[in-house]
Amino acid sequence: MSILLDMAERVAAPVLNALVTGLASDTVGAVEAVEFAINYVDTRRTNTTSEDRAAKAIGLADAALGAEGHSVVDPYVRELTTRVALGRMTGDDAMPFVMALVDAGPVVSDPSVAADPGYRAEETRFPVVDVQAEVDAGRITPDEGNARVVRGYRVFRALTNEAETNDLTDPVLNELIASVLRGERSDIEATEIGVRRIRRMRDDPPGM
Numbered sequence: 001m002s003i004l005l006d007m008a009e010r011v012a013a014p015v016l017n018a019l020v021t022g023l024a025s026d027t028v029g030a031v032e033a034v035e036f037a038i039n040y041v042d043t044r045r046t047n048t049t050s051e052d053r054a055a056k057a058i059g060l061a062d063a064a065l066g067a068e069g070h071s072v073v074d075p076y077v078r079e080l081t082t083r084v085a086l087g088r089m090t091g092d093d094a095m096p097f098v099m100a101l102v103d104a105g106p107v108v109s110d111p112s113v114a115a116d117p118g119y120r121a122e123e124t125r126f127p128v129v130d131v132q133a134e135v136d137a138g139r140i141t142p143d144e145g146n147a148r149v150v151r152g153y154r155v156f157r158a159l160t161n162e163a164e165t166n167d168l169t170d171p172v173l174n175e176l177i178a179s180v181l182r183g184e185r186s187d188i189e190a191t192e193i194g195v196r197r198i199r200r201m202r203d204d205p206p207g208m
Contacts, residue, residue: 048087
């Protein structure tokens with residue numbers, strides 16, 4: 001969606017930018033992208049306002065919506081709203097993810113409809129490599145940072161699909177993805193090595 005690509009230009013962090021770009025190209029789902037984004041800001045950013053002040057701001061917003069007969073019921077939208085209120089995300093950071101959730105069809109603001117219990121996706125775990133720190137230090141360009149995250153995510157999805165799980169507990173597989181994020185290995189090479197390892201472990205599991 002071109003509007004998401006336009007919005008991506010206002011999202012500075014490479015990880016978040018790459019997720020918005022993935023949303024625009026339909027290479028990543030809305031729920032998955034939101035979970036990655038929330039995990040990123042929770043582990044990489046700190047609050048710039050108190051939780052009490054954030055709660056009051058959210059309360060005022062809820063009251064304003066309530067006066068018009070609306071209520072935000074979607075859990076992901078509320079999570080994003082909370083991060084904005086706490087100062088962990090800007091409005092520009094959060095808006096593309098909200099739009100993607102709306103386009104995906106979840107319940108967002110209709111209080112008469114129950115939230116879909118199947119909407120929440122399984123938690124995903126992505127190896128932690130601080131690409132943003134590399135960009136901030138001037139060691140790589142923002143474009144290269146975005147590209148690394150996209151390549152790393154591509155490997156992650158290929159390996160989790162092969163392993164049929166969103167939680168890669170094998171440290172070797174996680175290191176393969178991390179090496180792509182660090183720019184040490186291509187995504188094609190990492191995927192080939194990782195898939196071979198998963199198949200080998202499946203055919204000959206440890207302890208057998």
